[in-house]
Amino acid sequence: MDRLYFKDKNDCSKEITSYSHTTWKGIRLYDGDSKTEYRSETAYLTPSRLYFSSNDRPAMNMVLDLKCIVLVEEEEGSILRSSKIILHLLPHVSEQHSKPYTRSSASFIKLAFSNGGLSNFKICIQKSLLERAWEKHTESSSTSHSAPMAFRSGIVGIERRLQEKVENNSSSIQVAFQDMKNLIDMAKDMVQLASVMSSKIKDRHGDISDDETVKFKSYLLSLGIEDPVTRNACSSSNMFCQHLAKEITTFLLTPISDSGGFMSLSDAYCRVNRARGFELLSPEDFFQACNYMEQLNLPLTCRKFESGVLVLQLQSETNSQLEKDTETLLQARRKLTAFEVSQELGISIILAAECLYTMERKGVLCRDDTVRGLVFYHNEFSSRT
Template identity: 35%
Template sequence: MADRLAWTDGQLHVGEVMITSQNGVSINDGSEKTDYQKGLITLTSHRILWQDKSAQIELPLSVVIFSEKKDASLTSKARLICTLSRGQEPKRPGPFASSRHDEIQFEFREGGCNDFLRLIQEELVKKRWLLQPVKSTTTTTTMSSTTSDRSHRTGISGIENHLQHQLNVQHQSISGAFQDLNKLMQQAKEMVNISKTIATKIQEKRNDLTSDETIRFRSYLLSLGIDNPVTKESAGNQYHTSLAKELSSVLEKALKDTNGIMTLSDAYCRINRARGYELISPEDLLNAAVHMEELNLPVRLRVLSSGTKSFELTNRNEKKDLQEIANLAESSISMSADQLANLIGIPVIVARERLIAAETYGLLCRDDSIEGLRFYPNQF
């Protein structure tokens, strides 16, 4: 929703506080690149400001529903994704007349994405733009109002008024936070009850429901963010094969965002986080994983040369991935496992396996010295 961006003079308003800044940040409309690349992004208590030599743009925090991070990949740096609301207020003049996306992505080319994400999430919780609306710095006041304001700000009474104002602001912030928490807990209970009701109806009318209706019910559960996890009681003898299908559906999207490979330990944490209270054991995870290939699922279990077990996409192009790693090593003159892990966002042990695999294919050659193991482009 790049159409929510508006032109600005870049000046802070009265009541607005600057939080942090970061250079080398580009603006994407959804996943599409824009002309606004490698500028300075600034977070304030009320807005996100972006500027370069030719433009100054703002995005009010009031239109940001939530923010999250997309890890770096082979083709892009880490990104801050802001999902925006479609407000009813008149559109202000800005660089984009319209947009077909529901989000804006800020690509951090020089680092700093994690800190910026943490700070913007804090500001979205505080909602300081509601507690203290900004006032234009160009507003003129009469002499009488100026004199009155000074009388309220001086002396012991002025200090007391200021302290009382701060206490009121803190009280409103804490009260608002607890109200939001209570609403979230209430909605969570309602969502769980809805999911259990739908799951019970599916179980009771299993013979009466068509396959299309079953798929539709399942899509409703997934749209709520709550699925009916596979358990030993519900699946019986088919527990591990059913669990394998569930693992595949959960891990497929995650693997696409993590360069197509994930260690068994990372997958175990992700799966249990998604299942909530219905946790599975490491043995169940491994026993289910061995069924993936025979079921022709889009995810499979792979044992690396070091013995480390990992999940990967079945349609993963091994040679293409290794060639991209070789190209990265060539652009950097040489490459270590630590560097590759930080560059594309994968565990160090997996990065080392990738480099060794590229060496096996003849794309790289190694230099094992007292400074550590490094890989260079194979010129022979």
């Protein structure tokens, strides 16, 4: 409290009136953690000072220069205590002013807000401390022959360096976001480069033998679709769907063949969108394009199971072939789960379950629904009839 001093109200009325919108009432002052007799103060914040006015002092205001504030903190309250603002202050400097406290051992003061407004006050005073209006005023009024200080020592110097560091970091972030546009522009070139590398790897079948090299090859081959189809490049919606259907078929033919001839529509949609990069497809466009596959006599077709599950499957892959493979697997194991069929035939669990349900409806399989899960067995009754 010895950093505050009294000032005649007439001398500061003009400055207070100019910033009357930054006013808080019902403030109690603490000298460190100790309560003071200043229980109901009205605070006025200006760019350079913090004024405290009270009806008990009709002729005088208490003043705190903002340049004396080192740090602003918020002390969270509890059931028995209210939240407070803590103002950490510079060491005491003797000045020819009348003061509420001639000497104080505390290096901070606390402000309790009985009428609310703590958060708003914290934001406003932190903004004023960052702007440091008192320094601008000092620089403009200083004489031309006064030499600037090369540095500040002590707490103020530390605060200044921290502020400069924050400003430098902010500038670096702005530059980084400006570079993002250039990075996005380079993305298409990167996809084209990946396509060139993929083509070179395709031409070198004999040199690839190591498992890690084979994995690397598969990663490169699935990096992206070169020159993806867009609506703007097509004259009509039907033309767009037809070209998109051909693009999807070209991209997914190998993965679907490797996964047993079937792939759920959701998995296919995710793969295609990942490969298209920035030219993403909506689910509606993807579904419409898949419905064109059968009309265009493409190697892939879209099929819907009775349960509503949609899949892409090879035209050459018939349901009887998948069911035949499942029945062969059942003869070897005597019982099957959807997970086991998925692992053995290289298809998704959803497709494996749909296959088992279809065979159950035909009477080939029967189920045992237990707490351990759903297990399918061969239907002995159908084989005897």
